Amino acid sequence: MKKSSEKRTLRARLITVFALTTLLLVALDLVVYHHTVECLLPAFARYVVISLLGSLVLIGLALCLAPVISRMEDYYDK
Amino acid sequence: MTSNPVLDYCLTPGLMLILAGGVLACARGWGQRLIVLSMPVVALLKLWNYAAEAHWSCAAAGFNLQVLHVTSIGRLFASVFIIALWLGGMFALQSASRVELASAFVYAGSAISVTLCGDLVTLFLFWELMALASTLVIWSYVGGGEATRRAGLRYLLVHLFGGVVLLAGIAGMAAAGADLSLGVIHGDSLARWLVLVGFLVNAGAPPLSFWVADAYPAASPSGMVFLAAFTTKTAVYVLISYFAGTAVLIPVGLYMAIYGAVYALRETNVRRILAYSVVNQVGFMVTAVGIGTPTALNGATAHAFAHIMYKTVLLMGAGSVLLSVGKDQAADLGNLARRMPWTTACVIIGALASMGVPLTSSFVTKSLILQAASEQHLLWPWIILTVCSAAVVFNAGVRFPWLTFLQPQQSAAVEQGRDPAVLSKFALGAGAGMCVALGLFPQQLYGLLPFGGNYHPYTLSHVVAQLQLLVPAALLFFVTLPLFTLQPQRQLDTDWLLRKPLLIVWQDFVLQLFALGLRGRSLSVSSLIRGFKFVFRHHGPRGVLSRSWPTGSIALWVAILLASYVVLFSL
Numbered sequence: 195m196k197k198s199s200e201k202r203t204l205r206a207r208l209i210t211v212f213a214l215t216t217l218l219l220v221a222l223d224l225v226v227y228h229h230t231v232e233c234l235l236p237a238f239a240r241y242v243v244i245s246l247l248g249s250l251v252l253i254g255l256a257l258c259l260a261p262v263i264s265r266m267e268d269y270y271d272k
Numbered sequence: 273m274t275s276n277p278v279l280d281y282c283l284t285p286g287l288m289l290i291l292a293g294g295v296l297a298c299a300r301g302w303g304q305r306l307i308v309l310s311m312p313v314v315a316l317l318k319l320w321n322y323a324a325e326a327h328w329s330c331a332a333a334g335f336n337l338q339v340l341h342v343t344s345i346g347r348l349f350a351s352v353f354i355i356a357l358w359l360g361g362m363f364a365l366q367s368a369s370r371v372e373l374a375s376a377f378v379y380a381g382s383a384i385s386v387t388l389c390g391d392l393v394t395l396f397l398f399w400e401l402m403a404l405a406s407t408l409v410i411w412s413y414v415g416g417g418e419a420t421r422r423a424g425l426r427y428l429l430v431h432l433f434g435g436v437v438l439l440a441g442i443a444g445m446a447a448a449g450a451d452l453s454l455g456v457i458h459g460d461s462l463a464r465w466l467v468l469v470g471f472l473v474n475a476g477a478p479p480l481s482f483w484v485a486d487a488y489p490a491a492s493p494s495g496m497v498f499l500a501a502f503t504t505k506t507a508v509y510v511l512i513s514y515f516a517g518t519a520v521l522i523p524v525g526l527y528m529a530i531y532g533a534v535y536a537l538r539e540t541n542v543r544r545i546l547a548y549s550v551v552n553q554v555g556f557m558v559t560a561v562g563i564g565t566p567t568a569l570n571g572a573t574a575h576a577f578a579h580i581m582y583k584t585v586l587l588m589g590a591g592s593v594l595l596s597v598g599k600d601q602a603a604d605l606g607n608l609a610r611r612m613p614w615t616t617a618c619v620i621i622g623a624l625a626s627m628g629v630p631l632t633s634s635f636v637t638k639s640l641i642l643q644a645a646s647e648q649h650l651l652w653p654w655i656i657l658t659v660c661s662a663a664v665v666f667n668a669g670v671r672f673p674w675l676t677f678l679q680p681q682q683s684a685a686v687e688q689g690r691d692p693a694v695l696s697k698f699a700l701g702a703g704a705g706m707c708v709a710l711g712l713f714p715q716q717l718y719g720l721l722p723f724g725g726n727y728h729p730y731t732l733s734h735v736v737a738q739l740q741l742l743v744p745a746a747l748l749f750f751v752t753l754p755l756f757t758l759q760p761q762r763q764l765d766t767d768w769l770l771r772k773p774l775l776i777v778w779q780d781f782v783l784q785l786f787a788l789g790l791r792g793r794s795l796s797v798s799s800l801i802r803g804f805k806f807v808f809r810h811h812g813p814r815g816v817l818s819r820s821w822p823t824g825s826i827a828l829w830v831a832i833l834l835a836s837y838v839v840l841f842s843l
Contacts, residue, residue: 204680205750212747219740226736231646231654241658241740248659249748252530252666256537257755264538267601267760270771 216242281328284340285315285350286385286398289357293377293405297370308365308373312358315384319350327390337397341390341454344722345573349387349509352577353380355706356501356584362699363588364494366692367595368412375408376498383502387509392442392452392467395510399438399474403431406503413492423490426767430473430483438470457514468515475507475558476551477524481531482765484551489543489600493591496543500550500583505576508557512572517564522653525562528555529660536667540602540760542676543590546583549626549668553579556657560641563648566723571640574717578625578633578710585622585703586668589615592692592700593676599685603758607681611689616677618700625707627669627742628661633707635738636714636729643727662745669742670749675758682758 220239228240235243283291292311299307328340357380364373382402389395410416410424444463445452457464476484488499515521532552539545553575560572592615593608594600609616621632628634638661645654665671691697710717718727811818821829 204678205753209747209750212743212750215739215743216747219736219743222736223740226733228733228737229646230737231649231651239740241737242744244655244658245662245741245744246748248655249662249666249745252533252659252663253537253748253752253755256534259534260538263535263764264761265764267762269762269764 281326281340282330284328284385284388285319285354286381286383286388287339288315288318289354289381289384290378290401291381293374293379293381296377297374300370304370304373305365308361308377309358311377312354312361316351316354316358319347319354319388322347329390335393336391337394338390338453339385339394340388342388343454343513344720345509345512345569346387348573348577348720348722349505350384352580353384353387353502353505356380356580357498359584359588359699359703360494360497360501363497363591363692363696366494366696368492368494369414372409372412372492372495375405375412376495379405379409379498379502383506386506390454392445392514396435396439396442399506400435402503402506403428403435406499407431409495409498410487410491413490413495415492416490420490423487426770427483427487430480434470434473434480437466437473441466441468441470454513456516468518468520471507471510471515472524472558473507474503475511475554476504476528477558478527478531479766481528481551482767485535485539485544485547485763485765486767488547488550489541493594494588496547497584497587497591500546500587501580504550504554505580508554508561508572508576511558511561512569516561516569519562521558521562522650523562525555525557525559526653526656528552528558529657531555533660533663533666535763535765536671538756538761539763540675540758541600542602542605542672543587543594543600545667545672545675546586546590549664549672550583552660552664552667553583553626555660556638556641559653559657560644563641563644563650563653565644565648567640567647567725568644570718570721570723570725570727571637571642571644573721574637574640575634577717578637578707581633581703581706581710582622582625583668585618585700585707586626586672588696588700588703589619589622590672590676592696593689595692596690597685597688599683601758601760602675602679602682603760604683604685605676606679606686607677608686608689609677611686612677612691614691614697615700616673618704619673619677621704621707623669623673625711627664628738629742630730630735630738631708631711633710635711636717636727637710639729639734639738640727658741662741665742665745665749670746674749 220242223238228237230240289311292307296304296307322342324342324344326340326342327338329336329338331337357376360376361373364376379402382398382405385398386395386402389398407424407428410420410427413420441463442452444461444466448461448463450463457467473480484504488496491499511521528551532548532550532555536545536548536552539548557572557576560568590600592612593605596612597605597608599605625632625634628638642654642657642661645657714727714729718725809815
């Protein structure tokens with residue numbers, strides 16, 4: 195129980211810190227201009243969008259592939 | 273004072289370390305420590321003592337073997353290999369066997385010789401020595417048992433296959449009269465493609481990417497430090513030297529970058545997470561080689577240097593945990609930061625370097641690769657590499673230190689966690705220091721790069737962009753953490769084809785056919801023997817038909833025949 199609450203607390207703190215930092219970094223794009231490849235993505239917060247969308251795609255891919263590729267550790271020993 | 277040309281040129285840094293490996297096989301105690309700590313330093317001094325473009329060749333078996341051909345790329349790769357060997361050797365002294373240390377030196381010496389040789393034939397000789405020595409590094413881990421033996425065998429088979437393909441390519445080129453000396457191979461011949469495939473096998477390219485995560489974590493805690501430093505990076509070096517600008521390498525590298533990121537996401541063995549991270553980062557370098565511009569090749573070289581440094585630190589950290597706790601599954605670890613503060617601090621520096629956080633090594637190296645993609649207006653490669661830069665958070669960047677050192681304690685085994693011995697702590701600290709030094713003084717590294725260039729990584733735009741990539745990814749990592757189980761799992765890969773269907777085919781068909789053949793052969797042999805015995809019984813020296821009859825017996829039979837005739841006639 196203690197372990198679970200400790201885990202939740204630390205995670206919750208880290209999530210709060212990273213969420214606030216992300217917002218701050220997005221706000222910085224109001225004053226910082228990036229030279230990047232021209233694409234359809236908006237110039238404002240482009241890297242944040244790429245990071246979030248790209249990471250979500252990779253997480254989704256990993257979760258979708260799980261039933262196909264994940265097995266018990268001793269799979270090959272059976 | 274005149275220099276001795278034999279010592280100056282014949283005894284290259286690579287050969288020197290191979291010889292040191294031979295001596296290490298017999299040395300122990302202070303002698304062993306002296307060799308492990310001093311020989312890499314001597315080799316590094318010797319390497320930088322060579323003039324630019326220094327070369328030396330010898331004739332053997334009709335080939336002109338260019339054993340030494342110093343180039344700026346080769347010297348940089350050789351330097352980082354020597355530093356990795358020095359740090360890894362220092363770390364290994366605590367726990368490694370004599371066989372492991374000796375094999376590691378031969379392995380490193382071969383890898384260095386590959387980066388310093390000037391033709392494909394010499395390269396092949398050291399390439400194969402590297403495969404054999406690295407297999408010995410895996411097999412020397414006695415604690416791994418049968419699993420290590422099998423993983424080492426699979427590793428050897430993959431590398432022998434790659435070696436055969438490479439040899440076929442080199443032979444094809446030689447037969448066609450092509451130039452085998454160092455330089456980009458042009459044309460579209462089959463032999464050229466075979467050489468490329470042979471190199472890509474060692475890089476961990478698809479469809480054989482599996483061997484990295486299969487074999488590396490099967491090695492000892494120190495063995496994996498050596499393995500992660502040399503094989504894949506030697507492949508990157510030869511790709512830069514012989515296949516720069518080969519467009520097909522762009523999709524291959526992008527696949528590797530995505531593969532490493534996705535597979536590491538569900539992995540629960542912390543050393544295997546780092547192995548997938550190796551494939552992920554080598555993917556960046558292979559893509560850069562495919563792009564082939566001076567900035568891209570500088571980026572591949574610089575990133576290989578940075579990657580070897582931070583991965584050495586991370587693997588020494590994982591090795592320290594395995595040595596003290598005896599576990600490498602996330603379900604058995606956690607909360608080691610308090611018990612292993614030095615290791616944790618060094619690993620966190622290595623992890624920050626792996627993500628490319630400003631003031632660390634990857635920030636100043638990976639950006640060159642992304643810049644090269646951007647300069648060439650390669651939109652999709654740029655987007656995929658940018659996403660994969662952010663995704664480092666999900667493997668070596670945050671996931672590995674979190675699962676190992678920072679998450680709540682998962683088992684009682686963690687109580688045994690202790691920082692390693694002084695020498696190992698020094699190795700960890702020196703590696704972490706290098707990661708920071710490269711980030712703080714990038715111009716020193718840029719000055720050594722093969723194609724020059726004027727790069728300024730510390731612009732406000734770049735710093736903000738990098739943080740904009742990493743922080744949201746870290747946020748997403750912690751938000752989605754409950755979606756990923758800690759239960760030990762194995763990720764199926766293309767090796768499944770070898771280890772399941774092909775094994776079934778082998779056991780149920782091929783072996784059955786062999787057994788049937790053997791049964792048929794034994795049946796025919798036994799029939800032949802029975803037939804021979806029958807003939808022998810009747811026609812042999814004692815057989816009825818070839819027996820020598822005595823005269824009295826013949827007279828008796830004649831009398832019986834005559835008597836029978838008389839009786840029959842009188843009837």
